Amino acid sequence: MTGGADGTVRDPSDILSPEAVARRARIVRRASRATLRRRRLIGNTTRIVCYLALVIALIPLVALVSYTIERGVSGLSVDFFSQLPVPQGVPGGGVEEAIIGTLIIVGLAAVVAIPLGLAVALFLIDRRGKLAATVRFVADVMSGIPSIAIGVFAYALFVVPSHHYAGITGSFALAVLMLPIIVRADEVAMRTVPEDLWDAALALGARPSRVARSVVVRTALPGLVTGNLLAVARAIGETAPLLFTALGSSLLVTNPFQPMDAMPLRILSDGTQADAHLQTVAWATALVLLAFILVVSIVARTFASYATRHAR
Amino acid sequence: MLGSPRRAGVDGDGGRDVEGDADAGSGSGEFAVTLEHVSVRYGKVENAKQVAVRDVSLAFPKNQVTALLGPSGCGKTTILRTINRLHDHTTGRVSGAVKIGELDVYARDTQPEIVRTRVGMVFQRPNLFPTLSIFDNVVAGLRMNGVRKRPFLREAAEAALRQAALWDSVKDRLGLPAVRLSGGQQQRLCIARALAIGPEVLLLDEPCSALDPQASARVERLIVELSAHITIALVTHNLFQATRISHRTAVFLLDEQNSGTLVEDGPTVDVFSSPKDPRTLAYVTGTIG
Numbered sequence: 001m002t003g004g005a006d007g008t009v010r011d012p013s014d015i016l017s018p019e020a021v022a023r024r025a026r027i028v029r030r031a032s033r034a035t036l037r038r039r040r041l042i043g044n045t046t047r048i049v050c051y052l053a054l055v056i057a058l059i060p061l062v063a064l065v066s067y068t069i070e071r072g073v074s075g076l077s078v079d080f081f082s083q084l085p086v087p088q089g090v091p092g093g094g095v096e097e098a099i100i101g102t103l104i105i106v107g108l109a110a111v112v113a114i115p116l117g118l119a120v121a122l123f124l125i126d127r128r129g130k131l132a133a134t135v136r137f138v139a140d141v142m143s144g145i146p147s148i149a150i151g152v153f154a155y156a157l158f159v160v161p162s163h164h165y166a167g168i169t170g171s172f173a174l175a176v177l178m179l180p181i182i183v184r185a186d187e188v189a190m191r192t193v194p195e196d197l198w199d200a201a202l203a204l205g206a207r208p209s210r211v212a213r214s215v216v217v218r219t220a221l222p223g224l225v226t227g228n229l230l231a232v233a234r235a236i237g238e239t240a241p242l243l244f245t246a247l248g249s250s251l252l253v254t255n256p257f258q259p260m261d262a263m264p265l266r267i268l269s270d271g272t273q274a275d276a277h278l279q280t281v282a283w284a285t286a287l288v289l290l291a292f293i294l295v296v297s298i299v300a301r302t303f304a305s306y307a308t309r310h311a312r
Numbered sequence: 313m314l315g316s317p318r319r320a321g322v323d324g325d326g327g328r329d330v331e332g333d334a335d336a337g338s339g340s341g342e343f344a345v346t347l348e349h350v351s352v353r354y355g356k357v358e359n360a361k362q363v364a365v366r367d368v369s370l371a372f373p374k375n376q377v378t379a380l381l382g383p384s385g386c387g388k389t390t391i392l393r394t395i396n397r398l399h400d401h402t403t404g405r406v407s408g409a410v411k412i413g414e415l416d417v418y419a420r421d422t423q424p425e426i427v428r429t430r431v432g433m434v435f436q437r438p439n440l441f442p443t444l445s446i447f448d449n450v451v452a453g454l455r456m457n458g459v460r461k462r463p464f465l466r467e468a469a470e471a472a473l474r475q476a477a478l479w480d481s482v483k484d485r486l487g488l489p490a491v492r493l494s495g496g497q498q499q500r501l502c503i504a505r506a507l508a509i510g511p512e513v514l515l516l517d518e519p520c521s522a523l524d525p526q527a528s529a530r531v532e533r534l535i536v537e538l539s540a541h542i543t544i545a546l547v548t549h550n551l552f553q554a555t556r557i558s559h560r561t562a563v564f565l566l567d568e569q570n571s572g573t574l575v576e577d578g579p580t581v582d583v584f585s586s587p588k589d590p591r592t593l594a595y596v597t598g599t600i601g
Binding site: 012015016018020021022024025026027028029031032033034035036038039040 | 423425426429430454457458459464467468470471474475479509510511512541
């Protein structure tokens with residue numbers, strides 16, 4: 001593609017004459033007209049394919065949600081949220097302990113993982129060297145680790161030496177799971193803060209740590225909130241890390257150093273029973289879990305769009 | 313966006329009369345682009361007050377530079393984008409009639425792609441395709457319109473680059489990524505890219521606003537040269553630029569309802585030396601805007 005050196009030596013006036021310009025314009029228009037029908041066809045086909053893909057992608061989601069609602073809605077009642085599980089064959093009962101357990105376990109995990117993730121992300125924003133690249137790579141690899149492996153890891157680290165299951169060990173496993181997601185989400189959110197703002201703040205005499213706190217984190221806040229809440233939503237539904245750590249319980253436990261129940265564990269234990277009532281409880285718990293995740297996601301998105309709209 | 317332009321398309325002779333009236337003032341030949349009662353509104357509701365531009369009738373004489381002048385936010389760019397139907401992809405709704413020569417731009421059977429092969433556009437900031445080479449950027453429009461023949465692409469690329477006064481500085485590195493060029497060169501490459509499809513009309517949306525004075529001067533000189541064979545609509549908020557390079561000037565200001573409106577248009581000399589509208593006088597002497 002070495003233009004002028006294409007062999008022929010042309011007199012520039014040949015190709016710049018009004019006749020030549022007009023001739024080329026005619027050729028382009030003819031080509032455009034001749035191919036327009038085909039281009040439109042390709043365009044419309046592409047559009048149809050995209051819509052079809054959208055529908056196909058939505059089918060499993062809609063089916064899952066509607067099936068869960070269908071099976072689970074009959075199990076919902078006030079008791080469901082305020083009672084503990086009852087023995088098999090006894091009617092009534094609820095999953096209060098699982099809801100509270102999930103809130104405690106995920107809450108503790110978030111309290112640890114969110115600040116830690118933000119700190120690591122700030123480090124990644126600030127540094128461009130080999131170490132930062134390594135950390136970024138490790139975070140990417142970690143976010144691909146199967147959650148059951150994280151569960152086994154927490155089991156080996158805490159449960160085996162102490163001979164004791166505990167809700168907080170589950171929090172540890174979930175924090176490990178959330179950390180890489182949060183780090184990368186925070187980094188992406190803070191990368192969207194324009195370099196100009198760094199310049200502006202540094203030129204005013206601010207220390208870099210102050211810039212990070214007052215300018216970068218504040219500007220990126222909607223993105224940070226969204227990313228973190230999505231990580232929380234992801235953790236709420238995780239089962240495997242809790243199997244080895246929190247174990248599950250039928251009692252209302254608020255001490256995180258004791259074995260605790262959680263909604264995914266309740267779904268697993270009740271859903272695998274033959275008893276129809278327990279299966280309904282499992283479906284209803286699944287429905288509540290879905291609602292939790294939906295609410296967290298909606299809050300995250302709303303916050304993001306609200307904050308971006310009011311930023312200007 | 314559908315109703316009135318169609319009527320204007322059918323009622324072709326009525327449109328001519330308007331052209332004739334405008335013509336009487338300027339004394340020049342035929343018009344390359346005519347706008348009749350063009351309004352653009354944003355937002356979904358028909359009766360929303362968000363009218364960006366209200367009732368603009370304006371004709372662009374062939375092979376002249378017409379400057380659209382006015383403060384920010386008064387609809388200059390909006391008007392420019394009605395000419396090549398760029399509002400099709402936004403929420404903007406256009407009413408009134410736009411014609412390029414005899415082509416009714418908003419007629420139901422007019423394909424926007426056909427309109428755009430006759431109208432080139434250059435934007436405020438250079439917007440070259442970052443993954444393409446200099447050569448591939450210049451011929452991008454040709455390829456997108458189905459032109460494939462290599463010798464033709466080479467000839468068109470060389471011609472467009474020569475027209476944009478860029479050939480000598482890039483002829484030995486046409487394969488390099490286009491974004492390696494300087495800002496001024498990038499903008500001229502954008503002009504070359506627009507010229508390569510052989511447009512009759514070139515829409516320039518503040519093409520110098522992101523350039524330094526030297527690069528601006530080159531682009532301005534280029535605009536004057538190009539206007540020998542091509543009709544140019546130039547949006548600017550730079551009064552001096554308008555006086556330096558435009559044959560005609562159309563002044564836009566905001567009306568009482570905060571919509572952009574055309575206050576006055578005519579030969580640049582007249583608009584600046586003896587404006588008919590007091591608001592034009594105030595604007596060109598710097599007391600408003």
